[in-house]
Amino acid sequence: MSRIFFASELEGVATWWxxxxxxxxxxxxxxxxRDIGFGGIxxxxxPGILPSAIRRTASLERDSVEVLGVLALDSIAEADLAAGRFAEARIAIGLVxxxxxxxxxxxxxxxxxVSQEAGSFEAELRSAKADLELDVVPRTSPTCRAGFCDAECRVNPASHTHLAAVASVDLAENSVRFTGGPGAAEMRDGSVRWIDGPFAGISMQAIDLDGESLVLDRSIGEGVVAGHKAYLREGCDHTIATCASRFGNAANFRGxxxxxGNDLLARHPTGTG
Structure with missing residues (x-):
């Protein structure tokens, strides 16, 4: 039988998240x-971090929560928030x-x-009901709907993931050149998962090429230097030509x-003269 909180006038109840x-x-x-330990954490x-509102409904509309707090703890740093370390993190809030x-x-x-102002932060929390808004019926598309190397693609990720080291960094172009990995052309639309340096554990996307260097989607600043290591996952442009010729995987093409196309509906017969 679950505990009913606030059933009496005086209870020792705290919020946890x-x-x-x-x-x-x-x-x-x-x-x-004081610190409290349960569930292995x-x-x-x-005390400065409190949920400002928790809204739960029985409808399919997503529940929403806002949390206000003070960036006074070493474990929540402004630099980590800016670097995206907390992006898509799983959140749980309750009473104890x-x-x-x-x-x-x-x-x-x-x-x-997540927004930050005057030493405090405000975070938007999305409930699990947000998944109900996803379109579960696949839509027709000329390109592949599967993620590269996922369960639908079925390409072995180990064959296209490489351990590489930074050779040089161009801060003006926000690009990095690696050694020990695939050629830059094979990395277009690929990803870089850092295992060294200030971005360890963070993934970035290769959105363009600068010669043999990869232009990344997030600012790397001056923290990335030569010698830092990362796992490079090759990219795919999701076309049938690439799927067949480069990966030999046309049988699993999801497109x-x-x-x-819709232009077929607008066509009309023309006389031959």
Whole structure:
């Protein structure tokens, strides 16, 4: 039988919330004035971090939560927020009795937009209901709908992931040249997952080429230097030609490259004279 909180006038109840980042780091905080441990996580005392509102409904409309807090803890740094370390992190918020450790979860979701102003941050939390807004019926497309090397693509990711080291950095172009990896042309639309340096654990996309260097979608600043290592995942332009010729994977192509487009409806017969 689950605990019913606030059934009496005086209870020792605190708010807790946990953050599980995509790079494997797990953080826990509580509004209590002392640290609390349960579920394998130590929830650090952070009375300044409180949920401002939790809205739960029985409808299909997504639940929303906003959290206000103070960037005073070493585990939540402005630099980490700016670098995207908390992007799409899994969030859980609940109540706990700090004496008995009876607890209940009020919210599960992911971290959305984060804004920072005057030493504090405001984070948008998206509930699991947001997944109901996804279109589960595939739409016709001339390009492949599958993600490269995912379960639908079925290309072995180990064959197209390489450990490489930074050879040089061009801050003006926000580009990096690697050694030990594939050629730059094979990395177009690919990804870089850092295992060294200030962005360790963060993935970036190769959005363009600068000669043999990769132009990345996030600013690298001056933290990336020669010798830093990363895993390079080759890219795919999701066309049937590339799928067949480069990867020999046309049988798993998830698209309709030869389906007539909407312009077919506007065509009309013409006389031959």
């Amino acid at each position: 946990s953050i599980k980042r995509r790079d494997g780091v797990a953080l826990g905080f509580t509004s209590h004035n 130590t929830y650090r005392a952070a 009795d700090w004496e008995t450790l009876d607890r209940a979860t009020l919210f599960n979701g992911t971290l959305g937009n 309709e490259p030869h389906l007539p």
